[in-house]
Amino acid sequence: xxxxxxxxxxxxxxxxxxxxxxxxxxxxxxxxxxxxxxxxxxxxxxxxxxxxxxxxxxxxxxxxxxxxxxxxxxxxxxxxxxxxxxxxxxxxxxxxxxxxxxxxxxxxxxxxxxxxxxxxxxxxxxxxxxxxxxxxxxxxxxxxxxxxxxxxxxxxxxxxxxxxxxxxxxxxxxxxxxxxxxxxxxxxxxxxxxxxxxxxxxxxxxxxxxxxxxxxx
Numbered sequence: 001x002x003x004x005x006x007x008x009x010x011x012x013x014x015x016x017x018x019x020x021x022x023x024x025x026x027x028x029x030x031x032x033x034x035x036x037x038x039x040x041x042x043x044x045x046x047x048x049x050x051x052x053x054x055x056x057x058x059x060x061x062x063x064x065x066x067x068x069x070x071x072x073x074x075x076x077x078x079x080x081x082x083x084x085x086x087x088x089x090x091x092x093x094x095x096x097x098x099x100x101x102x103x104x105x106x107x108x109x110x111x112x113x114x115x116x117x118x119x120x121x122x123x124x125x126x127x128x129x130x131x132x133x134x135x136x137x138x139x140x141x142x143x144x145x146x147x148x149x150x151x152x153x154x155x156x157x158x159x160x161x162x163x164x165x166x167x168x169x170x171x172x173x174x175x176x177x178x179x180x181x182x183x184x185x186x187x188x189x190x191x192x193x194x195x196x197x198x199x200x201x202x203x204x205x206x207x208x209x210x211x212x213x214x215x216x217x
Contacts, residue, residue, distance in 0.1 A: 044058075070101055
């Protein structure tokens with residue numbers, strides 16, 4: 001995830017200010033971008049002065065290795081090679097999560113870039129090739145839609161719909177719920193091994209507006 005977007009999520013979670021306002025501004029036009037920025041800065045300063053947890057969270061945050069853009073599979077491989085050159089022998093690579101990655105520019109990926117499902121399928125294949133070349137295990141996580149249905153299936157759609165039928169995505173995750181659940185701050189978190197493996201589900205509570213989640217009970 002690009003550095004700016006990650007920081008917007010982080011700040012939203014820390015101070016309870018709506019993430020969409022910080023990241024995209026007020027689409028209603030009631031608050032200008034300057035007003036939003038001023039409110040966020042004031043609340044950050046107030047919380048830093050009164051809450052040692054928030055102060056430490058910001059003072060010790062280290063994001064120097066985060067990119068200014070969405071990552072590609074080439075960035076993942078470069079990081080692995082950088083670690084190996086430093087004498088570190090990684091055993092496992094975890095990509096969390098696939099949809100926010102991009103394909104490198106170039107004719108090699110032009111066809112796959114036209115549709116989301118083909119882009120996701122191509123990225124999963126390229127990442128698996130990286131892990132094979134580097135001789136490490138790889139977990140590729142993807143998010144998908146959860147419409148809150150009673151179907152026992154995890155309801156995972158995005159990557160499975162790819163035309164690349166052998167997408168090697170390892171773990172599927174979804175977070176969502178029915179409108180009634182979400183209005184009460186209840187979300188279903190589901191995980192499944194690709195394709196028909198064991199499924200895991202639990203309910204959590206949260207506030208999507210401020211990127212904050214906690215135990216259901």
